[in-house]
Amino acid sequence: MKKLFILIAVLVCTQNLSAQLFSKEKVQNLQNFDKPRFSYGYILGFNSYDFNFDYTADAPNTDIIVDKTTGFSVGLLGNMRINDYFDLRLEPMVTFTTRNLTFSSPEFTTDFDANREVKSTYVHIPLLLKISTKRINNIKPFIVGGISTSLNLSSNEDNPDDNNAGQFRMKTNTNYYEIGFGVDLYLFYFKFTPSIRGVFAMSDELVKDNDPNSPYTSTIDKMSTRGIFINFTFQ
Template sequence: MRKLFFVLCLLVFAQAATAQLFSKERLANLETFDNRFLTWGYFLGFNSYDFKIEYKNQNTDLNTDVLITEEAGFNVGLIGDMRINKHLNLRLEPGLYYTKRDLYFPNFTEEKDFLREIKSTYIHVPLLLKVSTKRLNNIKPFLVGGVSASFNLSSNEDNPEDNFEGQFRTTTNTTYYEVGFGIDIYLYYFKFTPSIRGVFAMSDELVADDDPNSPWTGNISSLKSRGVFINFTFQ
């Protein structure tokens, strides 16, 4: 799914770049748009999350790894953009992100033991620095990076039940770093921006079971989210 997202995004970028760079049309849309100190907008998009898991004891002779499968989720949110100069912008992009991941634990025979569904609804707030190239006709490529924090509305961090009662617990608050790229496309009435970002958690999200020898969490030293966001922005 993540590879499909990446290919689709590249196709959108390539089509936009080809249309602008090789078209005979040279009329500039929204010529003064980037001179504004503050601009606003909204975004819609898709996400694909999984987990990076580190183990206390990695035994290559035994099947000890947790298998993770992810499903495509969706994003929606707002954008506030502050102009620093003609090539730098500071962006705040608060949004609501929904995603689902399934964890399959080895050495169990019954589904109630080996399967854990992780449904997450994040309030995700990134602070990003956008570095743009010179505008080329009606497009302007850019790189973006920054830090972010999320609050998981579906978290069960304070649940007294753990995996022995069928509850896999994760923390409510998580911090990340993000890197990505995109293209601003200046249309007649608004600016449209497809972008893709990689998101990587910096904090451990695992809430371990009460039993330190738990067959679910006993061998996990850290569990961190990572994901891909594809957003389509309208300003």
């Protein structure tokens, strides 16, 4: 009888503990944080930019190798609350990245000829719609999508020198579409939001060489950026 009583007591305690861990609502931090119409913050993050190449019909075997690196991003956040589930966000930021290109051509006899380092500094301005779920205790998952534009301060678009002089040229202005997801974490003093987002250029960014038969650019029909942003937002 004593053993039965102990077993029943253990089962009751286990049930109560389970209810507290998984069912009971926790005390919410920053309960009124999302109520103001406008809110602001800042963004720190990492990025990895790539190029997507489409080649001309007469160059089916062309393959340009892109060696990606991890870049750094810093920016600001302006958020306009629409309702409990929708927000409009403006996230101007500066991103720094480097991509190394390796061209394959029998004309290239040295590494200098075959390789181009493409350093880019972008002023990147996305306008995004954030769609959130209902807040669960101190977390609120969301998806985000929208459009953006960027100004490439290192594009070399107006440089008269081309790849024959070691200068890889890109267009200065590019437009993108973006899609991603993340989660709002309501901490004791501030809201912290990690997120991941894909960025895809909608236009051709290549400035072709002066020589129409250039071994660098003559086989490229379209070159467009694609990238991944991992951002950490503090509000």
